[in-house]
Amino acid sequence: MKHLLSTHDLSKENALNILDTARMLSDVSDRTIRKLPTLRGRTVVNLFYEDSTRTRISFEAAAKRLSADVINFSAKGSSVSKGESLKDTALTLKAMGADAIVMRHHASGAAHILANSGWIDATVVNAGDGLHEHPTQALLDAYTIRHHLRANEGDLSGVRVAIVGDILHSRVARSNIWLLNTLGAHVTVVAPPTLLPVAVNSLPVEVSYDLDSVLGKVDAVMMLRIQHERMHDAYFPSIREYASRYGLDKGRVQLLPQGSIVMHPGPMNRGIEISAEVADGENSVIVEQVSNGVNVRMAVLYLLLGGAIEGEEKQ
């Protein structure tokens, strides 16, 4: 594995390897000294063209726990706001000796372009590209599901997962659908028809417009954020109507089978897609998702950068 660009092309073997490695690394996060020398001398650049709190911090924490040098680059306040192209930014980072570039970009496919352009020879990790994919989020969600429902062993066959909300604009949903499918889980997407992609029938999912009828039959429910910044059209009549039909509140949580978990990739709109009681309730694993995120990203960085990089192998 040289890059991590999407979960669509991630094999089951590689996905499970990442999850197993993350489990081993989770011990490190519980120790007093949370530091390993493994990536000493490697440079990881966080290249963020879009705002992000938890993904960037999570990648930064992961890289630092493995002793990599981290350079944070956010498009605001950089030469990008003066009109620098992705290519020129990439060449600059190459000249500075970046071994890995963790990129979030508003354009779908940006990570593929960076990885396959020949501009750089660094490893590329997609940290979210437009409406396309966000693979490490899907991996940490799969890790969280596997931890709670399968005791960290094997794949997710037989696990039933509902993804609820704005599927249309959600790269998190897309990455999760592909990865959960690869791992053998059964996925139901629940949303108003306006918030489903046109080609939803080509995805390996069941579709429902009725949240209440789905909740009784799932082991994990993943609530997606209503992305106000992307709601330029009339996707639903009002926020209040959306919340009453598709929001997860105290009453709806009662419908879940015993032991089911409630997930949210964050940031949450409390009171819209998820109520405050549910977000802080006993089924909620939302905070845990964040700490699992660091372990999963450590695993990804270790597997991409920890061994010999092409051209470095010697006997």
Place this chain on the structure above:
Amino acid sequence: MAPNQGARQTSDAGVLLSAEDLSRVISRIAHEIVEKTSGFDSVVLMGIHKRGYPLAKRIADRINQIDNQKVSVGALDITLHRDDLRMRPPRPLEQTDLPVAGIDGSLVVLVDDVLYSGRTIRAGLDALSELGRPAAVQLAVLIDRGHRELPIRADYVGKNVPTSTGQSVKVRLIETDGVDEVVLSVAGKA
């Protein structure tokens, strides 16, 4: 050394330790550990993956029979501390397990199957320092085959075996390989 000379030496290759030898050697190491660690309140045997861990468990079982002394066992994965990570594709990680009481203030005996360059032990010492602060650290190995590249020596040695670098020492244990034996062979061939 001329390559053909090394090749001729391996014609003597064969079994270094049989199953009975192995159990006698483990017994002896256990007795030595009991003798040399009498001053410590708490002794932890940390086995290095992958074959050091089952060895540590066997030695600990033997010590607990001899002395009724309570030694505890842990497992140590040193992969993330290796100095040759960049020479090969990423390696799979193993579980590191500590006794419930931790290792602070204990005498820690690192246990491994073969002592060769000493680099594994160097990585083990680094890994240990992140897990706590032992009162002292000692080293027990089943086979010492020489060719040290670092100033490291073992406190307890099952068997010293002079080898050439072209040879390889294979330790096989029931827990990991289904059979108890130690054999010397030409590198690359089992």
